[in-house]
Every structure is written in C-alpha cells, then in structure tokens.
Amino acid sequence: MFKFLLVAALVPAMALAAVDFTSCGAGIPVPDTLTVNDCSGSVCTLTAGEPVTAVASGIVSPVGSATAEAYIIVRVGGLDVGFELPEELKDACVTGIEGGCPVVAGTPFTYTLDDDSLDVPARGTTVEIEVGLTGDGDAALGCVRFDAIIN
Template sequence: MFKFLLVAALVPAMALANVSFTACANGAPTPTSLIVNDCSGDSCVLTAGQPVNALASGILSPANSATAEAYITVRLGGLDVGFEIPETLEDACAVGIEGGCPLTAGSPFNYALNIESLDVPAAGTTVSIEVGLTGDGGVALGCLMFNAQIN
C-alpha cells in the first residue's frame, strides 16, 4: 500500500517536470519526454553562465548508426546567436546517449545533455533552442526545439 502511495505521489510531480517542445523542420524523431533543469510546460528560465541539464527520453532511432554527433542552435527572432556546443559534448556516443552506440533502427534511446556553463550572448531575452543528433551519412537521429527565457 505504501509503495502505491509513493508512486501515486511522484507521478504528478514527474509530469510537471516535462518541458513543452516541438519537432524540428528536418523531420527527425522527437523524444517522448524532455526534462530541462527546473523547467516545466512552456515555462523555462535558464541563467547565462549556469549549468544546463537536460534529458530527452524515448527517441526512436530511424536508422542503424555507429556514430552520433550532437549540435545545438540557439535562435533569437529566427537568427542564430552563435552558441556552439562544447567540443567535449559533440560525440554523443561517448557523452550523452545512454548505453552509447551503435544505435539500432526502431530501438528507443535516451540522450542526456549536461552543459557546465550556458555561455549564450542573449541574456534578458527569450530564445528558441534546437538540440539534435546526426548519425552515419548525415541521417537525422533526433531533434527537438523548445523556448527558454535567458537571464
């Protein structure tokens, strides 16, 4: 009985932790859920110079791939603000994809992104953040976009 009550209490809290996101224009698969720092729903406030911790769960791989390269594009009013993913996080097989690579077509995977410091030249604005993964031969393995207020 206690286990049921604990699970029942945690389910609403976990649902509130999901961030609203949209699919990317490239048609890549999206995750079933996205968690970013303390964000929930459409409300995401990130602080410049502070860490960003995100988990995209349940991405269904569209293809077999021995590699996965991560990228992030931050846009303000549709224009790229020049944020570059730290070089140490580009190889998503080594850092990010739970269980590493290779990825198998039709199999789900999770991707964790942990940036030590959000160094983005857009403080005080709302931006669109695109996070994606590209595999062998340029295949789009996953992609999502979400909005965030940068403080």
Template sequence: MFKIYFLLALVPTMVLSDVSFTACPNGAPTPTILKVNDCMADECNLVAGEHISAYASGIYSPTDSATATAHISVFLGGLDLGFELPPHLEDACSVGIEGGCPLIADEAFSYLLSSDSLDVPARGVAVEIEVGLTGDGGVELVCLRFNAVVN
C-alpha cells in the same frame, strides 16, 4: 489536513513534469519526453554560467548508426545566434547516449546533454533552443526545439 497531504502528493509529479517542445523543421524524429533542469513550463528559465541538464528519452533512431554528433542552435526571432556546443560534448556516443553507440534502427534510446556552464549570446529575452543528434551519413537521428529565457 487533507489539503496538506494532497499537496505533498502532487510535489513529485510537478518536479518530474516534462518540458513542452516542438519538432525541428527538418522533420527529424522527436523524443517522447524532454526534461530540462527543473523546468515545468512552456518556457524554461535558465541561468547563464550555471549547469544545464537536458534529458530526452523515448528516441527511436530511423536508421542504424555507429556515430552520433550533438548540435545545439539558439534562435532569436528565427535568427540563428551562432551558439557553439563545447567540443567535448559533440561526440554523443561517448558523452550523452545511455549505453553508447551503435544505435539500432527502431530501438529506443535516451540522451543526456549535461554542461557545467550555459552561455548563450542573448540574455533576458525569449529564445528557441534546438538540440539534435546527427548520425552516419548526416542522417538526423533526433531534433527538438524548446523555448527558454536565459538570464
């Protein structure tokens, strides 16, 4: 009986687990926490054509910014596969940043990238997905990379 309660107590913790990520080579700030769909591993399994939700919190902008433009890149063995973010998701101030813009330097904010359909040019192989936000004057506000397999 105790084992059942113990397992039930762990389920919410497992569901809310963070995704492992690394900083981008450009040296941009990273969030404190990243959650991608229901992924609880070092490599997320995503399904092409299905919904993707990536939530990053604890982001501290290095500068004030009235704008924030989202970008995503998908890499296979270091080669950029040319993934293009749908245009309606590019303006992160209106779609994604909780509370919108402007962003204030050194104040925490959160960002939610939510798309009804994920479609990347590589299927069934391990890729590295980079998600970032660029602010006024090209300043990198946040950037991270995580591993995934898209089936």
C-alpha cells in the same frame, strides 16, 4: 499502501518536469519526454553560467548509426546567435547517449546533454533552443526545439 502513496506523489512531480517541445521537421524523430533542469511548461528559465541538464527519453530513430554527433542552435527571432556546443559534448556516443553507440533503428534510446556552464549571448529575451543528433551520412537521429529565457 505505502507504494501506492509514493507512486501517487511522484506522478504529478514527473508530469510537471516535462518541457513543451516541437519537432525540428517532418520525419525527424523526437523523444517521448524532455526534461531540462527543473523547468516545466512552454518556456524554460535558465541561468547563464550555471549547469544545464537536458534529458530526452524515448527517441526512436528509423535508421541505425555507428556515430552520433550532437549540435545545438540558439535562435532569437529566427536568427542563429552563433552559440557553439563545447567540443567535448559533440561526440554523443561518448557523452550523451545512454549506453553509447551504435544507435539501433527502431530501438528507443535516451540522450542527455550535460553542460557545466551555459553561456549564451542572448540574455533576458525568449530564445528558441534546438538540440539534435546526426549520425552516419548526416542522418537525423533525433531533434527537439523548445523556448527558454536565459538570465
């Protein structure tokens, strides 16, 4: 009985933790779920200078890759604001992909972006954040886009 109550209590909390996201383009893999800090719904509120943890679970790449490079693009009104992912977070094989590389075609994996201090120049307005992974030969391994307000 206790196990059932625990599961029943956790299921709504897990559902609320998901962030709405879209694909970055036709054929580019997306995760089954995306969580960003304690956000839920269509617009995530983030605080500049504070840590951001985004977890994309269940990404299934159609291609294998020995390498994986992470990138992030922040857009306001469709225009790139020039945000750069810190150098130490770019090698997703070292920091990000659970279990490291290689990425095996058809095998689900989890990617975590863990940035100690969010510093985006566009504050107080809704931005589109694109986070993606590219592999050998610039193959698209996975990508998501979601909306956020950075205070």
